[in-house]
Amino acid sequence: MRRLLIPVLIFAIGEALGQRPFVGGSTSGVLILSNQPTRFELNLTLGAKEFRGPVDVRGSVLFGLRGGNQGGVDFGITADGFYSFGSGEVSPYAGLGVGFNQLGTGLPDFHLLLGGEYMVHPRFGLYAELMPALLFGFGVTDYFVQFRFGSNIYF
Structure with missing residues (x-):
């Protein structure tokens, strides 16, 4: 297994660095919650712009604070792929992603990006x-809608 994993990782990292790699940061807040506590997050993002033509990829590590009855520190990871509809000064995009946020339930999520x-x-x-998201697992289904804003630095 290790013999296969190392070449795959080298290939993936090489592909990402061969494009327009970027590092970014963002803040986010949850707008609509079902049964989840209010939270505010700081995100560190690594990604590759134009990974395959207009398709971009990124991974994020999330650190946040939760409010309400389940107050505390939040941690999560996400992986996203999205399609850019323009390459000018303003570039709208849409995409899909998966994530795992250590909320009170620790459920994975599927999310849409606009x-x-x-x-x-x-x-x-x-x-x-x-980012509307659907949490799932262990017989529980829940949702939330999040708004993010941030910046990216391209290498």
Whole structure:
């Protein structure tokens, strides 16, 4: 298994670095909640712009604070793929992703991404996105809608 895993990782990292790799950060807040506590997050993002043509990929590590009865620290990871509808100064996009947020239930989620990025400089962009998500697992289904805004630095 290790013999297969190492070449696959080298290939994936090489593919990502061969495109327009980026690092970013964002803040987010949850707009609509079903049974989940209110939360605010800070995100660190790594990704590759134009990974395959107009398709972009990114992974995020989330650190946040929860409010309500289940107050505390939140942690999560996400992986997203999205399609950019433009390559100019303003680039709207839509995509899908999966994530795992250590909320009170610790459930994985599927989420939709709808957003846009404004390129302030060829190496710096600002973005905003809406992320409706469906939590699932252990006989529980729940949902939330999140709004994110942040910036990306391109290498």
